[in-house]
Amino acid sequence: MAGKQTKSGAAYDKLRADLKAGTLENIYIFHGEEVYLRERYVEEVRAALVPEGFEEFNYHRLQGKGLTMQELAETVEAMPMMAEHTLVTVTDLDIFKLDESGREALVEIFRDFPDYCVLIFLYDTLTYKRDGKMKKLTGALDQFVQEVEFCEQERAALVKWVRRRFAATGHDIDTATIDHLLFTCGTLMTDLVPEIAKIGAYAKGENVTVADINAVADPILDAQVFDMTNRITEGKYDDAARILGELLRMQTEPIMILAAVGKELRKLYTARMAIDSGKDKQWLKQIWGMKSDYPADLLLRAARKVDHAWCSRAVQHCQTLDRRMKSEKGMDAEAELKLFLMELAGTR
Numbered sequence: 001m002a003g004k005q006t007k008s009g010a011a012y013d014k015l016r017a018d019l020k021a022g023t024l025e026n027i028y029i030f031h032g033e034e035v036y037l038r039e040r041y042v043e044e045v046r047a048a049l050v051p052e053g054f055e056e057f058n059y060h061r062l063q064g065k066g067l068t069m070q071e072l073a074e075t076v077e078a079m080p081m082m083a084e085h086t087l088v089t090v091t092d093l094d095i096f097k098l099d100e101s102g103r104e105a106l107v108e109i110f111r112d113f114p115d116y117c118v119l120i121f122l123y124d125t126l127t128y129k130r131d132g133k134m135k136k137l138t139g140a141l142d143q144f145v146q147e148v149e150f151c152e153q154e155r156a157a158l159v160k161w162v163r164r165r166f167a168a169t170g171h172d173i174d175t176a177t178i179d180h181l182l183f184t185c186g187t188l189m190t191d192l193v194p195e196i197a198k199i200g201a202y203a204k205g206e207n208v209t210v211a212d213i214n215a216v217a218d219p220i221l222d223a224q225v226f227d228m229t230n231r232i233t234e235g236k237y238d239d240a241a242r243i244l245g246e247l248l249r250m251q252t253e254p255i256m257i258l259a260a261v262g263k264e265l266r267k268l269y270t271a272r273m274a275i276d277s278g279k280d281k282q283w284l285k286q287i288w289g290m291k292s293d294y295p296a297d298l299l300l301r302a303a304r305k306v307d308h309a310w311c312s313r314a315v316q317h318c319q320t321l322d323r324r325m326k327s328e329k330g331m332d333a334e335a336e337l338k339l340f341l342m343e344l345a346g347t348r
Contacts, residue, residue, distance in 0.1 A: 011148045019044055025146045026113050028120045031128035032150035036189035041150070042089065042120065049085040049118060057081035064093025064126075069105035076109065076117045084116060091122045096131040103137050110144040152187050155291040161189065162196065166208055169200025173208040179294035180210050186220045187291075221252065225260040226298070228341075229268065233305040237345035244341060254333035255325050258340075262318045269311035271296075271303035314344055 018024050024045065030038050050058045060075050067090065080086045095106060113119070128147075130138055141147070153161070159178050166173045173181075185195045195217050203212040219227075224243055231240040247257055267288055274284050281296040290296050303311075321340050325333055 009151075011146060012150070014146070015041060015148050019048060022048065024048065024118055026115070026118060027110060027145045028118070029123070029128060029141075029145055029147045030120055030150065031123035031147070034150040034152060034188055034190060035124070036193060037150040037153075038122070041148075042122070045118060045120065046087055049083075049087050051083050054081065054083055058083050058086045060086065060088045062088065062090045064090055064121075067093055069098075069102050069109065073105070073109050076119055077114055080116055086117045088117060088119045089122055090119070092124055092126045093121060094126055095121070095137065096129070096134060103134065107136060107140040110140045113144065153189065155182075155187075158182065158187060158189075162192065165193070165196045166200055169196070169203075171200055171203050171208050172206055176294070177208055177210055177213070179292050181213050181217070182292070183295055183298070184213055184219045184223045185217050186222075191220070221247075221256065221260050222264070225257065225264050226302075229261065229264045229344075230298075230302050232341065232344050233268075233302050235345070237342065240341055240345065241338070244338065248334055248337075254337045255322075258318065258322055258325060258337060261340075262315070262322060265311070265314045265318050267299055268303050268306070269315050271299045272306065272308050272311045275300065275303055276308060317343060 015028075019041075030042065032038065046055075046059060058080050060078070062072065062075060072088075072090065075088050076086075078086060095103070098106060130141070132138060159175060162178050162181065163173060181192070181195070181199075185192055198216045199208060199212050202216045203209070205212075224247060228240045228243040228247075231237070231243065244257070248254070270287055271284055274280070281293060281300060284290070284296045284299065285293070288296075317340065321336060325331060325336070
């Protein structure tokens with residue numbers, strides 16, 4: 001069952017196909033920001049390999065912290081009991097930070113791996129990153145290990161998945177409303193699962209509405225900042241100040257808020273340039289990697305309320321404040337952020 005590392009999309013597709021065909025590899029690395037998918041596929045591998053009631057004997061979960069390669073070798077070599085396979089997961093072992101003897105031992109485990117075992121290295125709180133200088137270890141990964149990165153899903157797959165999740169709560173949802181949900185709550189399934197549960201419990205009608213989402217969903221920072229800057233472009237400073245106040249009350253770091261504001265102002269500037277040069281929203285989507293028309297339409301609508309000069313000044317002032325926040329000691333960052341918003345409103 002030995003396998004080779006493939007690119008992230010191909011590796012993900014191969015994992016799905018191998019699960020369906022019952023031809024899993026021996027050793028995997030599961031990593032990436034989409035925790036929901038990672039956990040789902042760990043469970044699917046477990047269901048495929050370990051019979052119900054025999055988890056205690058055939059499903060071994062290890063933590064990377066403090067784990068020795070001898071313990072790992074003994075675990076993967078343990079024979080299955082009343083089953084054909086064992087499953088071993090190791091969470092947050094940074095294999096590139098092992099000492100030289102540890103790396104040598106790990107490579108030996110890979111080379112002499114039992115056919116009956118499947119080993120999955122899970123990266124949860126740690127980020128998986130190869131160190132190309134460790135050629136012996138990376139060569140062993142290429143030869144024996146299947147790396148699967150669980151990334152944000154493409155829009156078409158995400159739309160279908162959101163519909164299925166809402167159907168399980170007894171509701172339907174149209175594509176336009178899904179776009180609003182993804183804009184408001186982000187596009188990671190991990191974050192969407194609890195939001196869909198809340199919205200599904202709240203919604204009274206058969207069809208979920210934008211109002212249902214706005215009533216109970218917790219918007220991501222980018223959505224809140226878009227709302228805040230949009231209120232400024234509309235001349236509604238009090239509403240913008242209220243949103244900023246809510247972010248600060250939630251103890252969001254001012255430098256994080258400013259970074260999100262800076263990104264939104266740059267997007268707004270780009271949208272204004274698109275309008276001035278006669279480019280369409282497809283150009284804007286390509287520039288910012290947008291997967292649907294929804295955020296592009298919102299951005300173009302906001303950009304029509306300001307001119308090129310305002311956008312340019314706003315971006316420059318934001319960059320100046322960013323440098324000051326990062327370099328000046330003792331700065332009242334919250335007060336400076338509030339003043340910056342007032343300046344944006346005053347120069348409209």
